[in-house]
Amino acid sequence: MSEQQTVSFEKPVLRGALQVPGDKSISHRAVMLGSIAKGKTTISGFLDGEDCLSTIEMFKQLGVKITRNGTDVTVESPGIANWQTPTEALDAGNSGTTARLMLGILSGSSVTSEMCGDQYLSKRPMKRVTDPLEQMGADITSKGTADYLPLTVTGKTLHAIDYLMPVASAQVKSAVLLAGLQAQGTTSVTEIAVSRDHTERMLVQFGAKLEQQDQVIRIEGGQQLTGTDVVVPGDISSAAFFMVATALVENSDVSFLKVGLNPTRTGILDVLEAMGVETELSDEQGFSGERYGTVRIKHSKLRGTEIGGDLIPRLIDELPVLALLATQADGKTIIKDAEELRVKETDRIEAVATELRKLGADIETTPDGMIINGPTPLTGATLQSYGDHRLGMMAAVAGLITSSPVQIDNPSCIAISYPHFFEDLSELVNQ
Ligand SMILES: O=C(O)C1=C[C@@H](OP(=O)(O)O)[C@@H](O)[C@H](O)C1
Numbered sequence: 001m002s003e004q005q006t007v008s009f010e011k012p013v014l015r016g017a018l019q020v021p022g023d024k025s026i027s028h029r030a031v032m033l034g035s036i037a038k039g040k041t042t043i044s045g046f047l048d049g050e051d052c053l054s055t056i057e058m059f060k061q062l063g064v065k066i067t068r069n070g071t072d073v074t075v076e077s078p079g080i081a082n083w084q085t086p087t088e089a090l091d092a093g094n095s096g097t098t099a100r101l102m103l104g105i106l107s108g109s110s111v112t113s114e115m116c117g118d119q120y121l122s123k124r125p126m127k128r129v130t131d132p133l134e135q136m137g138a139d140i141t142s143k144g145t146a147d148y149l150p151l152t153v154t155g156k157t158l159h160a161i162d163y164l165m166p167v168a169s170a171q172v173k174s175a176v177l178l179a180g181l182q183a184q185g186t187t188s189v190t191e192i193a194v195s196r197d198h199t200e201r202m203l204v205q206f207g208a209k210l211e212q213q214d215q216v217i218r219i220e221g222g223q224q225l226t227g228t229d230v231v232v233p234g235d236i237s238s239a240a241f242f243m244v245a246t247a248l249v250e251n252s253d254v255s256f257l258k259v260g261l262n263p264t265r266t267g268i269l270d271v272l273e274a275m276g277v278e279t280e281l282s283d284e285q286g287f288s289g290e291r292y293g294t295v296r297i298k299h300s301k302l303r304g305t306e307i308g309g310d311l312i313p314r315l316i317d318e319l320p321v322l323a324l325l326a327t328q329a330d331g332k333t334i335i336k337d338a339e340e341l342r343v344k345e346t347d348r349i350e351a352v353a354t355e356l357r358k359l360g361a362d363i364e365t366t367p368d369g370m371i372i373n374g375p376t377p378l379t380g381a382t383l384q385s386y387g388d389h390r391l392g393m394m395a396a397v398a399g400l401i402t403s404s405p406v407q408i409d410n411p412s413c414i415a416i417s418y419p420h421f422f423e424d425l426s427e428l429v430n431q
């Protein structure tokens, strides 16, 4: 792909049906739990995005046999107790999920390994996971600043802790639970707000026992996982870009097939409804402990809304594109309690506001969110991706409603979570 991408369609309309690629969070976890387990795990619908490929590469270096044929993956593992010490640093690339969950897993393993990441990941905080892991007895050292990659983990015998999470983060929760799986005693994690629960659901699929009560999750250490079959539903965070595009563009009507409907991830549907978007759910089914179904979205007249509180962890990655949607809504949209956006691939509060203002949006930043006044007509401009896939896709969706073309600088990062994004966009627009 070139280093600049133009988004320009003559009177676009989005119609038809789309099956978005596999869920990124579930794809990572399927490879991780399949590698911790002894035996064979098959994964279908795996996301072949760069982040999940980084996870696969790490486990290959640890001696796990992993074969991939497109979106079908087979993991054959000797079990975590028999992993081999890698000869080179494990590279998490751009993926925060890979880095943070792996720190938890490696802490209780029997190997020593260094972990690094790309220029963006190397600036993202790791102390939120190394703190509780060190309380469990983990040995994590750094040559530079303790809060950042690269870090070296020397596997140790861990002991259980009761951990009250200071942030609503599924990555922190999962790192502690996965370390707890290997620790002596029963580890508990208490959440301040419910974050995505794919780790908990998948641990049960792999044969682990977990207790859950209100916002407390308990896991007993020393449980053995057994390989299983995982079917990965479509990623609602990827579908979100085309859901918003459909809502924005006149006469559009798109059905999203087999999209994940785990209630800890469906905050976007609640917000679309609150903003006046026609949404319809059908064909709901369950597999591997996860729910999925068809979501139909139609272009609608939009009104501003407030997005905050417990809703934030249920749509954290959708906020950049929801901010774009809000520029076309009648009245004020307030996004609050979303300070976590500042520690993603880039500071998504500043980046979203800076880029949308280039198009003519009326948007103000706050320490924990944004205030957007709409509707404002948008004109074309050259937008930066900041190496952040979600910013790149937000820019592309904006290009559907601007009066002149949008150019995206450095669009290749979109392959981190959505490798065929532009093909799917062209297909939907040309139906
Ligand atoms: O656990 C996961 O798979 C993820 C958790 C979220 O991050 P935090 O745990 O930092 O909120 C989310 O932003 C990320 O895209 C994926």
Ligand SMILES: C=C(OP(=O)(O)O)C(=O)O
Residues within 6 Å of the ligand: 051, 094, 095, 096, 097, 098, 317, 344, 345, 390, 417
């Ligand atoms: C924040 C994201 O992912 P990660 O933390 O895994 O890099 C994302 O996909 O938007």
